[in-house]
Amino acid sequence: MTDSAFTPTRRGFLTLAAGAGALAATGAAKEAQAQTRTNAKIVILGAGAAGAALANRLVRRLDGAQITLVDGRKEHWYQPGFSLIAAGLKPPSYSVSQTTDWLPTGVTLKQDWAANIDPETRKIALQGGETLDYDYLVVATGLVLDHAGIEGFDLNMVGENGIGALYAGPDYAARTWQAASKFTKEGGIGLFTRPATEMKCAGAPLKHTFLIDDIARKAGGRSKMQITYAAPQGALFGVPIVAEKVRMLFAQRGIDTAMKHTLKAIDPGAKRATFVDADGFDIDMDYDYIHVIPPQRAPEVIRQSGLSWEEKWLDQGWVEVDKHTLRHNRYPDVFAVGDIAGVPKGKTAASVKWQVPVVEDHLVAQIAGDTTDASYNGYTSCPLITRVGRAMLIEFDYNNDLVPSFPGMIAPLEELWISWLMKEVALKATYNAMLRGRA
Numbered sequence: 001m002t003d004s005a006f007t008p009t010r011r012g013f014l015t016l017a018a019g020a021g022a023l024a025a026t027g028a029a030k031e032a033q034a035q036t037r038t039n040a041k042i043v044i045l046g047a048g049a050a051g052a053a054l055a056n057r058l059v060r061r062l063d064g065a066q067i068t069l070v071d072g073r074k075e076h077w078y079q080p081g082f083s084l085i086a087a088g089l090k091p092p093s094y095s096v097s098q099t100t101d102w103l104p105t106g107v108t109l110k111q112d113w114a115a116n117i118d119p120e121t122r123k124i125a126l127q128g129g130e131t132l133d134y135d136y137l138v139v140a141t142g143l144v145l146d147h148a149g150i151e152g153f154d155l156n157m158v159g160e161n162g163i164g165a166l167y168a169g170p171d172y173a174a175r176t177w178q179a180a181s182k183f184t185k186e187g188g189i190g191l192f193t194r195p196a197t198e199m200k201c202a203g204a205p206l207k208h209t210f211l212i213d214d215i216a217r218k219a220g221g222r223s224k225m226q227i228t229y230a231a232p233q234g235a236l237f238g239v240p241i242v243a244e245k246v247r248m249l250f251a252q253r254g255i256d257t258a259m260k261h262t263l264k265a266i267d268p269g270a271k272r273a274t275f276v277d278a279d280g281f282d283i284d285m286d287y288d289y290i291h292v293i294p295p296q297r298a299p300e301v302i303r304q305s306g307l308s309w310e311e312k313w314l315d316q317g318w319v320e321v322d323k324h325t326l327r328h329n330r331y332p333d334v335f336a337v338g339d340i341a342g343v344p345k346g347k348t349a350a351s352v353k354w355q356v357p358v359v360e361d362h363l364v365a366q367i368a369g370d371t372t373d374a375s376y377n378g379y380t381s382c383p384l385i386t387r388v389g390r391a392m393l394i395e396f397d398y399n400n401d402l403v404p405s406f407p408g409m410i411a412p413l414e415e416l417w418i419s420w421l422m423k424e425v426a427l428k429a430t431y432n433a434m435l436r437g438r439a
Contacts, residue, residue, distance in 0.1 A: 391419040
């Protein structure tokens with residue numbers, strides 16, 4: 001395609017910029033709302049994307065509330081940037097800031113981790129020995145990567161002997177590129193995996209596969225490699241129409257699939273991975289490069305708290321909340337937001353953007369003795385990178401219906417330059433505005 005084919009899309013990017021201005025105006029209008037006077041004690045577990053965004057919004061809505069954030073990590077990670085770092089397109093610093101950079105005045109940060117949560121007595125014990133009382137609790141801890149769930153794997157291996165694991169952090173994403181870069185030049189067998197559990201940004205394994213394929217093509221080394229995407233699921237994506245589009249793109253680009261294959265173990269010395277197939281049999285596959293995404297679960301403190309689902313996701317521990325209000329089904333003074341929330345969709349930063357205002361409205365209404373019809377519809381967005389400079393902007397809801405934000409401007413199933421810009425440029429600005437509680 002010639003550059004002129006993208007002229008309307010480039011004009012459309014200006015419209016998107018105007019849309020960003022509208023978002024800012026919306027945030028300003030929210031800020032101008034009358035405050036609710038209260039002396040409620042609100043504890044937010046987790047100061048990541050969801051926790052920071054909610055804290056910023058609550059301080060503008062509540063007058064006199066005692067808001068405490070609990071998070072032991074000093075760094076804030078912009079996780080949507082990990083895929084770009086793992087493809088050599090951004091440095092690790094692109095995704096790193098300080099937790100305190102995003103927190104508003106009027107909240108107290110406890111740089112510690114929760115050791116115990118008792119929803120019956122409304123008490124939280126911290127690892128440092130302090131005990132916090134709360135009137136309302138918001139669980140925004142995110143999830144943990146169960147690296148021990150892959151036999152033979154250790155994070156110290158990442159970057160060496162053809163092993164990548166971009167989810168573990170910006171430094172590991174950079175080390176993933178070390179291994180992946182060598183693979184794009186030398187070729188061989190590449191295995192790209194995803195876990196059987198729920199996971200954050202389910203499009204990330206596909207993005208990494210597409211990017212390494214494209215980079216190898218541009219380097220002239222694609223003919224020397226065999227790429228296989230191995231996944232426990234029976235489809236390449238949770239939304240059927242998107243799964244079919246990805247299947248077609250894989251076929252066009254010579255990317256093989258091994259569906260209903262769950263990574264069980266790796267032997268780094270032999271460069272061999274063991275998968276379990278749908279019938280429970282072990283299948284060994286050799287590799288020169290493997291991208292490992294481990295099982296993902298709720299933190300242990302959440303799984304031991306009595307807040308997890310008792311009927312589903314028993315091995316994962318997501319918090320039992322109503323999928324529309326994000327309020328706990330058994331403890332009405334508890335909410336969950338972000339990756340930790342036990343809902344059918346919603347483990348992306350874009351989901352957080354839509355979940356946080358719902359929790360905010362329900363929490364403020366509850367404090368005021370009122371109700372609200374604010375509802376989260378499962379909105380999830382995935383700028384699915386398919387080549388360097390091209391992506392599909394996939395947006396969908398609980399019903400797996402496509403819900404494009406820019407209908408008529410951005411076709412969700414087309415590989416577009418503007419969708420790439422949404423990921424590579426606009427997304428981070430929107431994310432930062434979200435952290436400030438203004439988007």
